[in-house]
Amino acid sequence: MAVQDRQQVTIYEVAQRVGVSIATVSRALRGTDYVAPETRRRVLAAVEELQFRPSRLGQSLAEGRHAANGIVFPDLSGPYYSEVVLGYEEVAAELGNSVLILATHGRPDPSRKVLELARRVDGMVVMGRTVADDVVAQVAEIGVPTVLLARAAVGALDTITADNDTSARQLVEHLLEHGYQRFAYLGDPDSSPDVTDRYRAFREALTDAGRKPPRSPVRCAFDVDAGHRAARRALAGSPRPQVLVCANDEVALGAMAAAAEQGLTVPADVAITGWDDVMAARYAGLTTVHQPMRELGATAARWLQDRMAGSQAAVRREVLPTRLVVRTSCGPHDAEKEVRG
Amino acid sequence: MAVQDRQQVTIYEVAQRVGVSIATVSRALRGTDYVAPETRRRVLAAVEELQFRPSRLGQSLAEGRHAANGIVFPDLSGPYYSEVVLGYEEVAAELGNSVLILATHGRPDPSRKVLELARRVDGMVVMGRTVADDVVAQVAEIGVPTVLLARAAVGALDTITADNDTSARQLVEHLLEHGYQRFAYLGDPDSSPDVTDRYRAFREALTDAGRKPPRSPVRCAFDVDAGHRAARRALAGSPRPQVLVCANDEVALGAMAAAAEQGLTVPADVAITGWDDVMAARYAGLTTVHQPMRELGATAARWLQDRMAGSQAAVRREVLPTRLVVRTSCGPHDAEKEVRG
DNA sequence: GGGGCCACTGTAAGCGCTTCCGGAAGCCGG
DNA sequence: CCGGCTTCCGGAAGCGCTTACAGTGGCCCC
Incomplete structure (x- = not known):
């Protein structure tokens, strides 16, 4: 009382x-x-x-385990990270672990925070471009099982990513079939490993097809607003690009709005594509690449569980398949269909 | 090694x-x-x-504190919860607390999970319709400082919400000025306290203006897809409603797509409004109600900190102001403007 | 009838830290 | 030269639990 x-x-x-x-x-x-x-x-x-x-504290100290695991991600804005985190939390909770989150975005000294987090969990997953490789290595060396998500492998750590290469090529091929010549890429390849890969594969596919890829990407952050501004810049170019390949759906959505504002119709005047296949994409008729976001998180949680249980199995590396989803924003088709890959 | x-x-x-x-x-x-x-x-x-x-465990046990706090929310899909959680995490981290998350959505026995969470944190915030009042009361009685977010007050707990009443009235008034007669409401008043309030205020405002509110809401979940389906149902009604007042922006976005599919133009054939003012709303020209999502989370974190520090100050109840944002989806205006409230 | 096993319970040793308490120097002023 | 203060440090008592180990009866079976 x-x-x-x-x-x-x-x-x-x-x-x-x-x-x-x-x-x-x-x-x-x-x-x-x-x-x-x-x-x-x-x-x-x-x-x-x-x-x-x-007392959880007494229990944990005696048992020598936290019964918790962490996830560090850059941000939570936009559906992508939210979905991944949600998928992760769901499975982790099922497995009896509480989950600690850490968003590094714009924080000073993310390394310290990550190391700190590592000391309160039995295992953790590190997503994307949050901290440098050496920090990840340090965490692993402390003895905290770690799995990497949407990020290049580091040492002997389990790593799960989504396929960017195949889908980027499919996307480019599809766009080339439409007969487009002038491509622009909206997004910052330095912002996340995924975008790095997408941009690289995008360029390669173009080159392989005997086309000249754009000189440089139109750099922008990962949100609708940034996409909007970037698209304005891109569309101001002369000659105007025929396609805006966007690093993710938010950017593409912003680009579509920017095109509309300039009196351009999509796809007649300019085609636009995204990445991720967030729910809004469907309603915007956005051609994009479907990513298994929930599953990325869920798989990470399961793998982590294995490691926490002491599995000494071989290092796991998996690239989850993605799927090109063709809608209307990339040009006219006989019938709307979804090309699977 | x-x-x-x-x-x-x-x-x-x-x-x-x-x-x-x-x-x-x-x-x-x-x-x-x-x-x-x-x-x-x-x-x-x-x-x-x-x-x-x-060792964090040793430290915590000796200090008698976790240096962590939790947040329980229904879901993370959609920008709303993500933003709130992010605002919360940001401040909590600044204050030196790790944050534990718990999504109740669709899980069996959320009460047990919440109680469990309560034992690993120094304080927690409970959002929306996640668990029953008695569970919250129980958590509070254990001695874990708790603040309620976007949820009706329980006992002597700090409670922070966004203003639904004023904005609902402003919204209705604005729509009435457009001369609309037939209103439909899309959303499930039982899904969250916010929607409950919005729906009630919506009806009251209509009644006060001498209009007859709709017999019942067109119930649907909180996502674009559900909004899409609900709108299809609503638009099939005869006579067709002139306005679809949607419980949140996702629903409204889905409704806009549904209208377009049926060959209806917004707002000429049907006006549509949302709630939350997520980023996409701006680009969809969606008239909506702006909510300070980040700030809700941030404020909750700060209040919680005060209580964890032992503050015995009077119970805090705050209703953060919201703002009607008039765009094009509710009807033609002289010039696009944002009405502030 | 006695040895052995089984079911049950208590004792106590941690787990890794923080912090109270008290002792030991060193130093200063009177 | 001595009392008292300051500075520094060690001993040890927790914090709240889990679990290895060591019983102690009762029962069964040979």
């Missing part, structure tokens, strides 16, 4: 109440060893009566 | 190495008491050399 009653009831009080040792209480509670049914009953009754809840 | 070297170096090893007691090491590390400069230097050198990092 009293507010200042922060004094938690401990296992000692329960033991005293029942007239047994704390060991017995612990055993009765965890069902880990023989306890007479009658004793157990009395213990549970006392627990109920006193509203005893074992 | 060895992988199985999970054995962390402890404060004892450092102490032994330097030839002092663990007490001295602790003091040198935390700078909490007198330590001879030379001793400190040697301790720090040993710490560096052994790569000693104090």
Whole structure:
């Protein structure tokens, strides 16, 4: 009742109440060893009566584990990261782990924070361009199982990514079939490993097809607003690009708005493509690349669990397949269809 | 080097190495008491050399605090929750707390999970319709400072919400000025306290203006897809509603797509409004209500900090102002402007 | 009837830290 | 020269739990 009653009831009080040792209480509670049914009953009754809840701290210290794992990501704005984190949290929770989050975006000294996080979890996943490789290596060396997500492999760590290469090539091929000549790329290849790959594959595909890729990307951040501004810049170019290949769907959505504002129709005057296949993309008729975001997170959580359980299996590297989703924003088709790859 | 070297170096090893007691090491590390400069230097050198990092568990147990706080929310899909969580995490991290997340959406037994979370944090915020009031009360009674976010007050807990009433009224008034007669409401008033309020205020405003509110809402979940389906249903009604007032922006975005599919132009054939003012709303020309999402989260984190610091100040209740943002989806205006409220 | 096993329980040793308390020097002023 | 203050440091008591180890009866079986 009293507010200042922060004094938690401990296992000692329960033991005293029942007239047994704390060991017995612990055993009765965890069902880990023989306890007479009658004793157990009395213990549970006392627990109920006193509203005893074992201290997580005491438990963890004794068990030597946190029963928690962490995830560090750059940001949470935009559906992409949210979905990944959600997929991760869902599985981690199912596996009995609490999840600690850490957003590095724009924070001073992310390395310190990551190392700090590493000390409160039994394992963690590190996403994208959040901290340098040596920090990841350090975390791993401390002995905290780590899996990398949407980021280049570091040392002997499990790594899961989505396929950017294949889809980028498919995308370019598809666009070339439309007969487009002048391509612009909207997005910052330095912003995330995914975008780095996409941009590289985009250029390669163009080169392989005997076309000249754009001199440089139109750099912009990962949001609708940035995409909007970048598209304005791109469309001001002369000759005007025929296609805006955008690093993700937010950027593409912004680009579509920018095109509309300039009186350009998509795809007649300019084709636009995105990446990720967020829900809004469908309604915008955006041609994009579908990514299994939830699954990325979920898989990371499962792999992490294996490592935390002590698995010494070979390093896992997996590239989840993506899928080109053709809608209307890239040009007219006989019928709207989804090309699978 | 060895992988199985999970054995962390402890404060004892450092102490032994330097030839002092663990007490001295602790003091040198935390700078909490007198330590001879030379001793400190040697301790720090040993710490560096052994790569000693104090165990968070040991520290927490001794200090009696977790240095962490939690946030429970229904879901992370859609920009709304993400933004709130991000605002929260940002401030919490600044204040030196790690943050634990818990998504209740669709999980069995959220109460147990929430109670569990409560035992690993020094304080937590509970958002929206995640768990019943009695669970919140229980958490508070355990002695875990709690602040409520976007949810009706429970007991003597700090509560922060966004203003739904005023904005709903402004929205309705604005729509009435357009001369609309037939209103439909898309969203599930039972899905979240915010929507409950919005729907109620929406009806009241209509009634107050001498209009008859719709018999019932067109119930749908909180995403674009659900909004799309709900709008299709709503638009099939006869006579067709002139306005679709949507519970949030995702729903409205879905509704806009549905209208377009049916060959209806917005706002000429049907006006559509949203709620939240997510980034995409701007580019869709969506009239909506701006919510300070980041700030909701940030404020919650700050209040929580006060309570964790032991503040016994009076219960805080704050309703953050929202702002009607008039764009094109509600009807033609002389010039696009933003009406502030 | 006694040895052995099984079911049950208590004792106590940690887990890795923080911090109270008290002792030991060193230093200063009277 | 001595009392008292300041500075520095070690001992040890927790913090709240888990679990290895060591019993102690009771029962069964030969």
